[in-house]
Amino acid sequence: MKRLLTLAVLLVLSACGGTAADAGTGSSSAGTSSGGELTGTLTVFAAASLTDVFGDLGDQLEKQNPRLHVQFNFAGSSALATQLTQGAPADVFASANEKQMTVVTDAGLQAADPTVFTENVLEIAVPAGNPGKVTGLADFGDADLTLALCATDVPCGAAAQAVFADAGITAKPDTEEEDVKAALTKVQLGEVDAALVYATDVRAAGSGVEGISFPEAEQEVNDYPICVLAAAPNPDAAQAFLDLVTSDAGRRALTAAGFRTP
Amino acid sequence: MSRRGEGGVPVPLLVPALLGIAFLVLPLLGLVIRAPWSSIGPQLAQQEVGQALRLSLFSATVATVVSLLLGVPIAWVLARSRIRGRSVLRALVTVPLVLPPVVGGVALFLVIGRQGILGRPLYEHLGVSIPFTTTAVVIAETFVAMPFLVISVEGALRAADARFEDAAATLGADRWTTFRRVTLPLVAPGVAAGAVLCWARALGEFGATITFAGNFPGTTQTMPLAVYLALQRDPEAAIVLSLVLLAVSLGTLLLLRDRWLGRSAVV
Structure with missing residues (x-):
């Protein structure tokens, strides 16, 4: 039964990926336009404790890329992990612990290995x-x-x-x-x-x-891992967001909010 | 005599009815199909499951009794009295229907929480604190579920023939006697339907309960809360718990229907 479910999830996810790739050739495409500017919608699934910092970083990214819309799904990490394994479409997942990130990586949903970007006590x-x-x-x-x-x-x-x-x-x-x-x-x-x-x-x-x-x-001490998802409809924007989070500006925002640098 | 079976349902009604039934039943079927039947025994044997189930049935029943005691009079006032501002009153009474239950929970804190308008003097002078108790569960459920009963009973009262009440009045009965001896028996099926709706809503209540009553096994953790938390850890356990809740509620409703409400009841 579990294997069947995983298969179903993968099918759904690959279907999502396909749609996004197709959309990429259209005029209202997601991803990078000719000028290197990010467009479309970026969907970030993030632990509830990241609500304020990620909201600010999202605003920054939108300011740099006026045609990009960043939307967040803030919830408990385990709820997010469940949603992702059930096929919820998202570009980035930031978990408040390693355990729930493992749920997602065990399902093979990550595009690259997760990075620990911050800590919380x-x-x-x-x-x-x-x-x-x-x-x-x-x-x-x-x-x-x-x-x-x-x-x-x-x-x-x-x-x-x-x-x-x-x-x-x-x-x-x-x-x-x-x-x-x-x-x-x-x-x-x-x-x-x-x-x-x-x-x-x-x-x-x-x-x-x-x-x-x-x-x-x-x-x-709680480690926060983040990763881009394999089925990300907007992989360029996803990578840009991850880069912003791990940049100096990202670290400063995290520290100001009470997080610690790993 | 012509039979009035399925053959008698006009197609324009039959097709959407079947679609609607499929829409309502398929998710249920999904739960049944995905249920880990092999591990259902050990799941049910957990002490917390029985605890949560007992608490759910108890609190939903008490909430329904409270709703009957307060809700039927409200329905009468809305349907029969001539006081001004009834439409405003009706809108106010049904607010919990549209209010997100979590907001309802916060609102309850603001009134009868430890720091609430009424709750603060209660706590400071008498040492009584309502949140995080089984009483808080009943209050949260009553707040969310009572409007369902009020709406049902008011509808039944409006549909009931007022001439019987007029006749009773003509024969010298006062309004209270008329209500007890004529109105109430007349709308009994509507009251029963409202009570069932209220009970079912109370049994499934989640948002207001987890906000105002919190979550503690044995005291405030009802089945919906147990299901939600199980979902965080073990989705299969959550499915088992959901099925238990469904089976118990369906069983109770069917039993009630056969035992007390008779065939004419609107259940």
């Missing part, structure tokens, strides 16, 4: 003023606090689980959120005393949220 997010008086990771074992973690099925939850295991803490969460932004929203609304999210999420949340870094986070 966990941080404790608390509402402004820290009403629960949270000081460190050990507070997540306090049943009296209202606490949010990511579900262990999604990357931030898996990382949190590993950190707790390393530290020998039994976490007592009140909710296991479906992704990191959902966990953060509950901090922003003041409905939980603390959540374990990424440093970048705390940075993006602004003044309503305070971040508390903790030494145990170094045990679980």
Whole structure:
């Protein structure tokens, strides 16, 4: 059954690729026009934590190439990996962990080997003023606090689980959120005393949220791999976007958002 | 006597009806075909599945009871009363139908969350916090599902012959007695249909629940939440869970139909 599915996905993907190649010969073509300017639509599937940085980089690329339209699908990496293996058409995939990138590369969907372009570490997010008086990771074992973690099925939850295991803490969460932004929203609304999210999420949340870094986070540094997809309808624009992300300008944008350079 | 079987359906109705049925049933068939039947036993044996199923059935049923207690009176007000601004009221009541459920969940936070307009005094003075509890699941489901019941019952009330109520009034019954003894029995099939619709919607509720009640096994993780999270890890497990939810809900509805609603019911 699994092999049959893979075959079906490959068929769908090759069909997509074919359509894009055909379209390339038409007048409203995707890809590079005669002047070296990128045109058409670029579709980037990226982990939710990249929403702000990639949005800005997309704007930059569009400014350099006025006839290029960059569209994003920001979601949890595992949801994106599922969509890609089910045949969703995309040019670039940026995952928040190696595991979900492996799902995509195991299906043979990459055009070239993925590159790790940035790293992220966990941080404790608390509402402004820290009403629960949270000081460190050990507070997540306090049943009296209202606490949010990511579900262990999604990357931030898996990382949190590993950190707790390393530290020998039994976490007592009140909710296991479906992704990191959902966990953060509950901090922003003041409905939980603390959540374990990424440093970048705390940075993006602004003044309503305070971040508390903790030494145990170094045990679980999260690598972010990115790759162009084999069935990319717009491979030139895809490569240009990947180059921009890994350029100095890209690194600066990532660092400003709280990511770390690998 | 001529038979009125399939042969009696006019072609202009039959063709789109068949297309429509295929459209609705094929995705279901897809789930059944793709289900990993060999691993279905171990999947079902997981403790979390039973937990999630029990919580789903419990919370959807409570949400339906609450919706009946509050929704039938709303429907009566909309269909029978002469208060002004009824059309505005009707639009307001049906807002949850068009509101994305996740937004509904956030809205519930803003009112009865720990920092909400009503929730804050509740938390500060009484120490009561509603989010992340089973109560929050029921509230989220009721918020999303009750409009389905209101719309159904209001439709039934409008279609019901008001002359019976007039006759009751002429014979000296007050409006409350008329409602209990005449109106309610008259629209019972509509109320039943609305309750079933409401229950089904509550059972499938995802967005408002995961936002307002969060996700914790045994307390707030209903079947749709378990399905969504299983999809993150193991798509085959998600298919099994979806089928369980479908089988249980279909089974319940069919059983109800035979037991209590009789053949005339609009279910």
